[in-house]
Amino acid sequence: MQFACEQCGASVDFAGVSSAACPYCASPSVVERAPAPGRALPSFVLAFTSDEARARTTLGTFLGRRRWFSDGAIARAQVSGLRGVYVPAYLYSAVARTTYSASIGEHYEETEETTSTDASGKTTTSTRTVTRTEHCPLAGLHVGYVTDVVVSGSAGLGDDELQRVEPFDLRQLRRHAPAIISGWIAEDFARDQAACLARSRTEAMDSIGTRLRRFMPGDNHSDLTWSTRLEWEGMEPILVPMWIAAARYHEDKPPLRVVINGQTGAVHGEIPISWLRVVLAVLLLVGLGAAIYVLTRHGR
Amino acid sequence: MSAVPAVALAPCGRCASPLEAGDLRCAVCALPAPPVMTMVAADHARVLRCRECNAAIAFSPAVQAPRCAFCGSVMEVEQPVDPVEEARIRVPFAVPREEASAALRTWLASRGWFAPRALAAEAVLDSLAPLYWAGWIVDARVAVTWTADSNAGSGRSAWAPHAGQFETQCANLVIPASRGLTMRECSQLAGSYDLARAVPLDAARDEGAGEGSPLGSVIESFDAQRSAARALVHDAIEALAKIRAEPHIPGSRFRNIHVSCLVDAQATERAALPAWVMAYRYRDKAYRAVIHGQRAGVVIGKAPLDATKVAFLILAGCTLLAVIAILVLTRHR
Structure with a gap:
């Protein structure tokens, strides 16, 4: 998709994004779109609270951190293209009505008598208190709101990566306005809305599971099963701020992608494991074990 | 709750709770507020310009608004709203100063056998100040689901699990937001206010305030932002649901009460509630007592022991x- 730059008239490519800078005059342009069926337009935006300098510091600290089994070259990685991107996401909420059943464990104490006979044939009886568990079935209803479920609507950034840098402070939501994304890259919604809804429901179910485990009475529980009906579902398109960087640590390997939450500074990157270090550590452990074994045998 | 018209916009479509100015989402169920429609005729790209020097501008995280890199001027944009809570209504005093003072004497004289015999006679009143303490008044319908252990149906263990559900109404639930008074003091005062007599905060002090309305009374500030306040209100509703679940639990003993609430049509009002705060001295030691601003018989305080x-x-x-x-x-x- 191409539009003419309002500043210099040059043609600016807006493929997959709704905000870009003109390559000739560097003017930050924002695409304003008319509502159309099947095209999600963001309702809310979480603005960036950290600038590039702070993001670079966070990135440097993350890459320089000592890790036992990571590739040592990571600390010397060349960072290229640190970019602030407004990533499209959906904010899901619903009313959840859940029926559940579980086996609830209730502790009780019993006094046990034990009789033992020593070498001389003397019999001694002693008592001790033992804690046992009685299991009782329980079934019921749980109701509540599921709120603040954020799933990615981006083609480039998956839910797993987004989840690693969550949560966002959703109290800072603002209505979408071109002024908030001006000068930044704002990615268009690319993932299928139905797939995002399915993913939101999965995350909602996980959240209900966590709540149900806390909701159970007794001293412990097992066999918890539940079935949830989600009603009044709402899924709002939003933009969330992310710093995205590629760190090249080896010429033959793909660069490491690091994402930083543009609001909280939470950082994530799949640090590659150095198998050489793992093998060395295993060999060291085996050697140490063998040495202890030999020393013990000689000691006897 | 009060005669004051609510600030609310259209209520939330999901839980019917009133939305307030600046709310982008419902505070109870998180459903987004209806969008403000902006008409865009056709897709186009545009450059946002500085009103001062006409240069292109970009959003700056430092100032949380678009800022011109050339002249430094900042463009005003809608900011997230999370104001510090402020009282909107006031429940007027009905206990005049003399009655409050007399109530303290009566209270001191009835402190029981452990209190010094000369307490009422020798206690010296240091100060007697009228205060409006801060509190939220909440109305809501709540569907409560609960689980608990009780002795009903227990076998070898002393406990057996139970679950249930009920609906309850929170009507004029007063939730303390005071930093000056203790939670115990606020809880004991809260139950006895005549909230039907509430007037707007800016109404003249004598307007409907009764003859006991003192001049120069301090109005305590809430000291909490709207988002924090809503979390406190939600916690208070859950705490109330736990108490109201107790009669539903079979048996005579129970433990491990858990509740999950579905709150509906929650309306929250910020109120200033009247009380007399008294400092008195007995044999060079200071004590405090709080007297209800509408019922002189309700006195909470500390008294010395003999x-x-x-x-x-x-x-x-x-x-x-x-x-x-x-x-x-x-x-x-």
């Missing part, structure tokens, strides 16, 4: 224990 009487009681208890021990030992011999 050390001689306490010592006498301890001595008597010890003597009694010693006598019992001697008797038991003598019998066993």
Whole structure:
């Protein structure tokens, strides 16, 4: 998709994004779109609270951190293209009505008598208190709101990566306005809305599971099963701020992608494991074990 | 709740709770507020320009608004709203100063056997200040699901699990937001206010305020932002649901009560509630008492103990224990 730059008239490519800078005059342009069926337009935006300098510091600290089994070259990685991107996401909420059943464990104490006979044939009886568990079935209803479920609507950034840098402070939501994304890259919604809804429901179910485990009475529980009906579902398109960087640590390997939450500074990157270090550590452990074994045998 | 018209916009479509100015989402169920439609005729790209120098501008995280890189001017944009809470209504005083002072004397005289006999006569009133303390008044319908352990149906263990559900109404639930008064003081005061007499905060002090309305009373600030306030209100509703779940639990003993609430049509009002705060001195030691601003009979405070009487009681208890021990030992011999 191409539009003419309002500043210099040059043609600016807006493929997959709704905000870009003109390559000739560097003017930050924002695409304003008319509502159309099947095209999600963001309702809310979480603005960036950290600038590039702070993001670079966070990135440097993350890459320089000592890790036992990571590739040592990571600390010397060349960072290229640190970019602030407004990533499209959906904010899901619903009313959840859940029926559940579980086996609830209730502790009780019993006094046990034990009789033992020593070498001389003397019999001694002693008592001790033992804690046992009685299991009782329980079934019921749980109701509540599921709120603040954020799933990615981006083609480039998956839910797993987004989840690693969550949560966002959703109290800072603002209505979408071109002024908030001006000068930044704002990615268009690319993932299928139905797939995002399915993913939101999965995350909602996980959240209900966590709540149900806390909701159970007794001293412990097992066999918890539940079935949830989600009603009044709402899924709002939003933009969330992310710093995205590629760190090249080896010429033959793909660069490491690091994402930083543009609001909280939470950082994530799949640090590659150095198998050489793992093998060395295993060999060291085996050697140490063998040495202890030999020393013990000689000691006897 | 009050005669004051609510600030609310259209209520939330999901839970019917009123939305307030600046709310982008419902505070109870998180459903987004209806969008403000902006008409865009056709897709186009545009450059946002500085009003001062006409240069292109970009959003700056430092100022949380678009800022011109050339002249430094900042463009005003809608900011997230999370204001510090402020009282909107006031429940007027109905207890005048003289009645409050007399209520303290009556209260001091009725402190029981452990209080010094001369307390009412010798206590010196240091100060008597009218105060409006901060509190939220909440109305809501709540569907509550609960689980708990109780002794009903128990087998080898003393406990058996139970679950249930009920609906309840929170009507004029007063949730303290005061930093000056203690939670105990606020909880005891909260139940006795005539909230139907509430007037707007900016109404003249004597307007519908009754003859006890004192001048120069301090109005305590809430000291909490709207988002924090809503979390506190939600916690208070859950705490109330736990108490109201108790009669639904079978058996005579229970533990591990868990509740999950579905709150509906929650309306929250910020109120200033009247109380007299008194400082009195007894034999060079200061004590505080709080008197309800509408019912002089409700007094909460601390009173000194008579050390001689306490010592006498301890001595008597010890003597009694010693006598019992001697008797038991003598019998066993």
